[in-house]
Amino acid sequence: EAQVTQNPRYLITVTGKKLTVTCSQNMNHEYMSWYRQDPGLGLRQIYYSMNVEVTDKGDVPEGYKVSRKEKRNFPLILESPSPNQTSLYFCASRPAGGGADTQYFGPGTRLTVL
């Protein structure tokens, strides 16, 4: 089954404790991206990647890192999480040459930073 998986789905952590949210897709997609969603602010793009070793900042990259060492994985790293990073996070992927309807979203990761 074609899918984007995220782990963990729920996480409660404390300020300053480094964490990684994993994102993996099994469709050999070139493009992957991370979003955060907060009430009243919609989905804001954090980082995106158009291929292995190619990443670009989105609208709200501060406090986050990403890496794209393999095509299937695009982890989101919070080196020193802070309470303002409490949010719902979505990973997404799509093929480079696909049509508009070939975007796949993961199920979301709800992160709480105390």
Add this chain to the structure above:
Amino acid sequence: QKEVEQNSGPLSVPEGAIASLNCTYSDRGSQSFFWYRQYSGKSPELIMFIYSNGDKEDGRFTAQLNKASQYVSLLIRDSQPSDSATYLCAVPVRGSYIPTFGRGTSLIVHP
């Protein structure tokens, strides 16, 4: 300024009515637009994609694009309570179909 702007709502309509959702965009060079629907706590799902001026219809949904005025709208005919959700307008990052989203408009369809 965000690339796309939406009124956050909520927009409340009675069942059976037409819901009209609007989105304006700042980049005159934007060529295509998405409309996504998102239920609370769930992933967004694509409901319409439009890239040419005029209307595009799909079932009860009609997307309208006006490039001269830089707005795109979504009409939902015969609104149902199950249409109650947040509707997100999005434009692709240049050179890709990776969407960047507006804030979304909350729609409530009441029986």
